[in-house]
Amino acid sequence: MTQTTPDPVRRQRAQVKVRTLRTDRWWLAPLLTFLGLSSFLVYGVWAILDTSYFVDPYIAPFSSPCLATSCPEGARFLGWAPFGDWYTLPPGLLILGLPGGFRLTCYYYRKSYYRSFWLSPAACAVQEPHGKYTGETRFPLIVQNVHRYFFYFAILIGGVLTYDAILALIHKPIGLGTWILVLNAVLILGYTFGCHSCRHITAGRLNHFSRHPVRYRAWTFVSKLNARHQQLAWASMFSVMGADLYVRLVAKGIIAFPFA
Amino acid sequence: MSYKAKFKVWRGEGGEGKLEDFTIEVNEGEVVLDIIHRLQATQAPDLAVRWNCKAGKCGSCSMEINGKPRLGCMTRMSTFSEDETITVTPMRTFPVIKDLVTDVSYNYEKAREVPSFTPPEGVRPGEYRMQQVDVQRGQEFRKCIECFMCNNVCHVIRDHEENKPAFSGPRFFIRIAELDMHPYDVAPDRKETAQGEHGLGYCNITKCCTEVCPEHIKITDNAIIPMKERVVDTKYDPLVWLGNKIFKRSK
Ligand code: SF4
Numbered sequence: 001m002t003q004t005t006p007d008p009v010r011r012q013r014a015q016v017k018v019r020t021l022r023t024d025r026w027w028l029a030p031l032l033t034f035l036g037l038s039s040f041l042v043y044g045v046w047a048i049l050d051t052s053y054f055v056d057p058y059i060a061p062f063s064s065p066c067l068a069t070s071c072p073e074g075a076r077f078l079g080w081a082p083f084g085d086w087y088t089l090p091p092g093l094l095i096l097g098l099p100g101g102f103r104l105t106c107y108y109y110r111k112s113y114y115r116s117f118w119l120s121p122a123a124c125a126v127q128e129p130h131g132k133y134t135g136e137t138r139f140p141l142i143v144q145n146v147h148r149y150f151f152y153f154a155i156l157i158g159g160v161l162t163y164d165a166i167l168a169l170i171h172k173p174i175g176l177g178t179w180i181l182v183l184n185a186v187l188i189l190g191y192t193f194g195c196h197s198c199r200h201i202t203a204g205r206l207n208h209f210s211r212h213p214v215r216y217r218a219w220t221f222v223s224k225l226n227a228r229h230q231q232l233a234w235a236s237m238f239s240v241m242g243a244d245l246y247v248r249l250v251a252k253g254i255i256a257f258p259f260a
Numbered sequence: 261m262s263y264k265a266k267f268k269v270w271r272g273e274g275g276e277g278k279l280e281d282f283t284i285e286v287n288e289g290e291v292v293l294d295i296i297h298r299l300q301a302t303q304a305p306d307l308a309v310r311w312n313c314k315a316g317k318c319g320s321c322s323m324e325i326n327g328k329p330r331l332g333c334m335t336r337m338s339t340f341s342e343d344e345t346i347t348v349t350p351m352r353t354f355p356v357i358k359d360l361v362t363d364v365s366y367n368y369e370k371a372r373e374v375p376s377f378t379p380p381e382g383v384r385p386g387e388y389r390m391q392q393v394d395v396q397r398g399q400e401f402r403k404c405i406e407c408f409m410c411n412n413v414c415h416v417i418r419d420h421e422e423n424k425p426a427f428s429g430p431r432f433f434i435r436i437a438e439l440d441m442h443p444y445d446v447a448p449d450r451k452e453t454a455q456g457e458h459g460l461g462y463c464n465i466t467k468c469c470t471e472v473c474p475e476h477i478k479i480t481d482n483a484i485i486p487m488k489e490r491v492v493d494t495k496y497d498p499l500v501w502l503g504n505k506i507f508k509r510s511k
């Protein structure tokens with residue numbers, strides 16, 4: 001059996017009085033992450049309040065599905081307006097919580113904002129500035145465990161964005177915006193199905209892959225997306241911002257070339 | 261093609277110590293551990309360093325090189341420029357015995373707290389029948405060489421000594437995951453103890469363990485997060501959890 005030193009012998013670590021001895025640019029990645037996530041937040045606030053979210057056949061992803069009577073006819077999801085006319089606030093607010101909560105509790109985004117916003121830790125082997133640390137063991141961070149429920153809703157949102165892209169595709173002539181919406185839908189689906197909770201649900205929770213060949217195949221596929229989860233998180237975040245901005249600029253008439 | 265490199269090496273006993281400067285010859289193809297050995301042979305005969313295989317397989321030579329946890333025997337000198345000062349310290353999360361040698365007892369104590377593989381009753385060794393796909397997830401974790409650099413870099417204990425009793429560290433999360441995913445393991449409550457005794461919830465999945473693992477085990481993606489999801493199944497399904505809370509409160 002392994003030998004361990006009985007207490008109380010030497011209990012002191014090597015004393016080095018600097019925060020880190022790293023010599024590389026360890027601060028660069030958290031800085032870029034901080035700027036990237038912040039720009040997304042700032043853009044999101046602006047987009048949610050902006051009212052030019054529809055120009056036939058495009059609907060801006062931040063405002064889709066549009067579920068209120070205040071939405072223009074063609075913008076309503078399946079022609080449907082369950083929220084009626086009492087609702088006069090921007091329609092994007094209605095659904096904001098679902099994709100927002102999905103990304104907020106995503107295992108990758110957690111890593112990125114724990115590192116870049118909370119500096120816990122900013123980078124590996126760089127001392128964190130907090131005196132006390134309990135991680136995700138108690139409220140509020142223990143609530144991160146609801147992630148899989150957001151995943152179920154995220155499938156719906158992914159479905160809606162795919163539907164929007166298909167609507168644009170069957171509209172002739174096909175403009176540049178259509179391809180932007182299609183690309184965005186593909187990236188969003190790639191991000192959504194690469195989710196760790198999805199990986200767990202397909203077959204990660206099983207111990208006998210061989211008894212569940214279909215689920216095992218699904219797990220293998222999800223695992224491939226999952227290995228790219230970080231890249232897909234960024235790609236889909238920028239694509240959703242880009243697609244949203246594009247549709248709004250077309251709707252405002254700022255982008256006005258033929259086939260826009 | 262040899263040159264003189266500048267080194268700073270932490271020297272001391274039982275925590276007290278300082279970085280000492282050395283200038284020392286480096287030859288083509290050498291690794292940091294070779295230079296430490298040359299220091300021992302020529303300038304500091306009492307410099308303590310732990311090593312064994314020189315092949316990245318025994319996990320003895322863990323140290324911190326320019327602030328990053330690395331295996332001394334696998335860190336090539338050619339990755340540094342010739343005018344760079346290279347700083348070498350012992351692992352910073354465990355108590356120092358002398359110079360670069362730390363006391364890693366913490367890890368062995370935590371290892372003992374993980375109940376060993378428990379096959380179902382009546383199945384004798386030699387009677388296990390498992391498909392490759394059923395054991396392949398665990399095989400990744402068997403590559404571990406117990407260098408303990410993952411536990412060393414983990415901020416939960418690196419920056420918070422007080423968390424040590426409650427937290428077993430990534431090395432043992434892969435052990436627990438390996439057993440929990442094993443088709444023939446029937447030990448009860450591995451998920452509950454992972455969250456309770458072993459402190460899985462302290463991990464905030466910031467992935468430093470994965471970044472430093474010399475065996476490139478995907479510790480966070482393949483062991484910690486799947487275990488967190490398994491714990492959610494049994495413990496934090498929010499509907500069950502909320503129900504329990506309300507129930508307890510109304511009592
Ligand atoms: S991912 Fe978790 S276990 Fe690994 S170093 Fe980070 S906090 Fe520690």
Ligand code: SF4
Nearest residue numbers: 404405407408410473
């Ligand atoms: S998991 Fe990797 S870093 Fe951790 S002890 Fe094993 S080999 Fe070392």
Ligand code: FES
Nearest residue numbers: 106107108195196
């Ligand atoms: S969406 Fe990232 S882990 Fe679920």
Ligand code: FES
Nearest residue numbers: 313314319321333
């Ligand atoms: S001496 Fe064995 S791993 Fe370095």
